[in-house]
Amino acid sequence: MRPKRRRLAFLSVGLVLLGVAVALVLTALEDGVTFFYTPSKVAANEVPAGQQFRLGGLVETGSRKTLEDGVSVAFRVTDCVRSLPVVYRGVLPDLFREGQGVVAIGRLEASGVFRADTILAKHDENYMPKDLADQLKEQGQWHADGGGKPCAEAKS
Amino acid sequence: MSAEIGHFALIVAAVLALGQSVFPMAGAARRHGALMSLGGTLATGQFVFVSIAFGALTWAFVTSDFSVANVVQNSHSAKPLLYRITGVWGNHEGSMVLWCLILALFGACVAWFGDNVAPGLRARVIAVQGMIGLAFLAFILLTSNPFDRVNPMPADGRGLNPILQDPGLAFHPPLLYLGYVGFSVTFAFAIAALLEGRVDAAWGRWVRPWALAAWSFLTLGIALGSWWAYYELGWGGFWFWDPVENASFMPWLVGTALLHSAIVAEKRDALKSWSILLAILTFSLSLLGTFLVRSGVLTSVHTFATDPERGLFILAILAVTIGGALALYAWRAPALKGGGLFRPISREGALIVNNLLMTVAALTVLFGTLYPLIVDALGLGKISVGPPYFNATFVPLMAPLILAMGIAPFLPWKRADLAGALDRLKLLVAVTVGAAAIVVFLEERHSFAAALGIGLAVWAIGASVLELAGRVRLFRAPFGESLRRAAAMPRSAWGMTLAHAAAGVVVTGITASSVWQTEIVRVMKPGDRAEVAGYTVAFAGVQEVRVGNYLARRGRFTVSESGVALATLSPEKRVYLPQRTPTTEAAIRTTWFSDLYIVLGDPHGEGGHAVRLYHNPLVPWIWIGAVLMFLGGMVSLTDRRHRVGAPRRSVRPVQARPAEA
Incomplete structure (x- = not known):
């Protein structure tokens, strides 16, 4: 084959492959993407029903309880304005603490309880999930001088 | 005093890096030998x-000099x-100093072992290495000086994040950097070739060992990181x-x-312009990786507290390097001459399929990684x-x-007979389909994924093996001759066989551990037993221990199989003392x-503890496979034709020898 035609052939194979990839990406984005919400947004009914999402906020002080089965934990996640009950079955991450930032991935049940499949609390104990920090700033609940405790006067 | 010396x-x-970027470049342009060798x-x-x-x-760090801020903090x-x-x-x-150290090491290696590189090209390569070095040294000096002093000097430091106090993670960054930064050399070769406006087959021969070395270390670095995440994060x-x-994975793919x-560039004098583009992209993705890790723009389990100013500086380095390199490519690449001809069905064609798939896969990963940033920037949530x-x-x-990886080695260069190659593989096709069918038959859940994975492996x-x-000529020639042939086989062929088989080993491990993992979460009291995948795990209780710089609650579990005791496992919950940071140490009993x-x-109730038990079949194969890939790379690197100081080819392009004044 002449170089020009060869180049054309490979270019078209590449383009077809790229098209396949774009199709894959678009279908995968349907269920591969999870949105991030704070309890206030959930309370405002911004969350589509039954969809998996990431709930971010602070673990409300004094709300953590171990349930009857011994391996499920219940706690409340707050953004200083509203709070939401969360149930998680499993071993919590090491840096899970009351009063600190947490991200829970799961679904909202009809009873209004958020059932988490995954709980994320990060490596660094002063770490605040970026999405959460941004949301709190947006809601005017961010006090940078609070030393990782954004809502000093938390209403729960 | 040592901090000031540093x-x-x-x-x-x-300053030396500045000189290194300027003099050899000028020397190469004027064919001035002394400037080039400078x-x-x-x-x-x-x-x-x-x-x-x-x-x-x-x-x-070793002497715990707490007058240095960096030592105090870490x-x-x-x-x-x-x-x-x-x-x-x-x-x-x-870690940025380590990055620069490895970069400088590679730059020096080109100078020390690059005798077989034409002097003009080598001078330009060294100059490009100097530019990258200058950018990162400036980054350290202007935004991240590790030698800043603190006054007054504190009595003790704040301690290293305990999650990093682990042998696996201790050697993960150096290996990863050997890979990341190793691709700076192939990048420098690409830029130098574009500046010279000429790429010949020799360019491919010079680039290959560097790409191979960087790739091998990157493979090992990624595997070590993944192994660490596996045993340390407890998920x-x-x-x-x-x-x-x-x-770290995107540069690996590209x-x-x-x-x-x-x-192909070396053997067939084709795909040269494309190889140059890949060399640019690989290092660009390495830089992007550094930016993502160091700037904290993305939410990640690895994100530590970061500083936006640093992110901006790296972003600037990134923009100049990638933008400059791609602009140079757009300007000079069209002038590069194409080489050897081949048909679509040929080894060249198969390697192009590899290239397209790898690059497109890297693109989809890149898109998925950056998509949250794009959506956020557009204010869509x-x-x-x-x-x-x-x-x-x-x-x-x-x-x-x-699939293509299996067939490609059976296809000759230039033109191949696909039907003939498949004919040689017909027994394997049958075995593969059979294995997949057995998996479908045995497995109810995830049967498609399992069958696909096992079939591919x-x-x-x-x-x-075939x-x-x-x-x-195993079994077709006397065994002695087969041995002789095996001994005479080029090392690079051994390396390829090993690395390709290793890919199958990795796929086996990933498939089996994803599909057949068993997970049990329950409360266990002393004396309780749990059944996991045929094993009986008995809980003997928990004791408090103090070891070195941490306190631990240590559980004792005995593992037995049909009444025969196999092992005692002691998972721990640790609290590291300086910061009182808790960590979890999983206990793992591994067989092959x-x-x-x-x-x-x-703890829960009287003496009870929440316990999470996993049985992960074939999971060690993931890391065994990765180590085999690394070894494949190393074996290939010892090939005589790659060896440093290999005898020069008698036929060298004349223009590759500028006036050596």
């Missing part, structure tokens, strides 16, 4: 001075010596498609493509892209890749074929 050495290194001296000098700086920083006098040393790169500033998983993992296209996206895009692209390993058997993985949770 700081001064960094400044000297930066580059090698300056590269050696840069390496020496960065080594002094790195040594000074290490000294500050070390503690009670820490074991090993972690005082590895603490040097367990923080932002120190029982080995890969999370976390942005930072993706950051680097693998480069490794293969460089073969806070999202994250999780494993379902990556699995749904990555697996469909890897499946044809592995059988195919990859089987094809490698290819090797064919080369040595499976892992039993126990995590101790919080």
Whole structure:
């Protein structure tokens, strides 16, 4: 084959492959993407029903309880304005603490309880999930001088 | 005093790097031999001075010099010596010094071992290395000086994040950097070739060993990181498609493509312009990885507290490097002459398929990694892209890749007979389909994924074995002759066979551990037993222990199988003392074929504890496979034709020998 035609052939194979990839990406984005919400947004009914999402906020002080089965934990996640009950079955991450930032991935049940499949609390104990920090700033609940405790006067 | 020496050495290194970027480049343009060879001296000098700086920083950590801010923030006098040393790169500033040290080492290596590179090209390569070095040394000196002093000096340090006090993680960054930074050399070769406006087959021969070395170390570095995440994070998983993992994986994918296209460039004098583009992209993705990790723009399990100013500086380096390189490529590449002709069905064609799939896979990973940033920037909400996206895009692209990987070694250069190759593989096709069918028959859940994974693994390993058997004429010639043939086989052929089979081993491990993992979460009291995948795990209780710089609650579990005691496992919950940081240490009993993985949770009731038990079949194969890939790379690197100082080819392009004044 002449170089020009060869180049054309490979270019078209590449383009077809790229098209396949774009199709894959678009279908995968349907269920591969999870949105991030704070309890206030959930309370405002911004969350589509039954969809998996990431709930971010602070673990409300004094709300953590171990349930009857011994391996499920219940706690409340707050953004200083509203709070939401969360149930998680499993071993919590090491840096899970009351009063600190947490991200829970799961679904909202009809009873209004958020059932988490995954709980994320990060490596660094002063770490605040970026999405959460941004949301709190947006809601005017961010006090940078609070030393990782954004809502000093938390209403729960 | 050592801190000032280190700081001064960094400044000297930066000045030398400036000289290294200018003089050899000017020398190559004017064919001035002395100026060109000055580059090698300056590269050696840069390496020496960065080594002094790195040594000074290490000294500050080892002697716990708490007048240095970086030591205060990241070390503690009670820490074991090993972690005082590895603490040097367990923080932002120190890890950037390590980055520069490895960069300077590679630059110096081009100078020391690059005798077989034409002097003009070598001078330009060294100059480009100097420019990259200058950019990163400036970054350290202007935004991340590790030698800043504190006054007054505190009594003790704050300690290294305990999660980093681990042998696996201690050596993960150096290996990863050997890979990341190793691709700076192939990048420099690409830029130098574009500047010269000429790429010949020799270019491919020079680039291949560098790409191979970088790729091998990157493979090992990624595997070590994944192994660490597996045993340290206590989630029982080995890969999370976390942005930072993706950051190291994208250069690996494109680097693998480069490794293969460089073969075509060397052997067939084709795909040269494409190889140059891949070399640029690989290093660009390495830089992007550094940016993502160091700037904290993405939410990741690896994100530590970061500083936006630093992110901006790296972004600037990134923009100049990638933008400049691609602009140069757009300007000069069209002038590069195409080489050897071939038909679509040929080894060249198969390698192009590899290249396209690898590159497109890297693109989809890149898109998934950056998509949250794009959406956020457009104000459309806070999202994250999780494993379902990556699995749904990555697996469909890897499946044809592995199929092609099995056939390609059976295709000759220039033109091939696909039907003939498949005819040689017909037994393997039957075995592969049979294996997949058995999996479908045995497995109710996830049967498609399991059958696909196991089928591909059988195919990859089987094809490698058949290819090797064919080369040595196993069972078709006397055994002695087969041995002789095996001994005479080029090392690069051995390397390829090993690495391709290793890919099959990795696929086996990933498939089996994803599909057949067993997980049990329950409360266990002393005396309780749990059944996991045929094993009986008995809980004997928990004791409090104090070891070195941490306190631990240590559980005792005995593992038995049909009444025969096999092992005692002791998972721990630790609290590291300086910061009172808690960590979880999983206990793992590994055989070559499976892992039993126990995590101790919080206490519950009288003497009871939440316990998480996993049985992960074939999970060790993931890392065994990765180590085999690394070994494949190393074996190939010892090939005589790659060997440093190999006899020069008698026919060299005349213009490659400028006037050596």
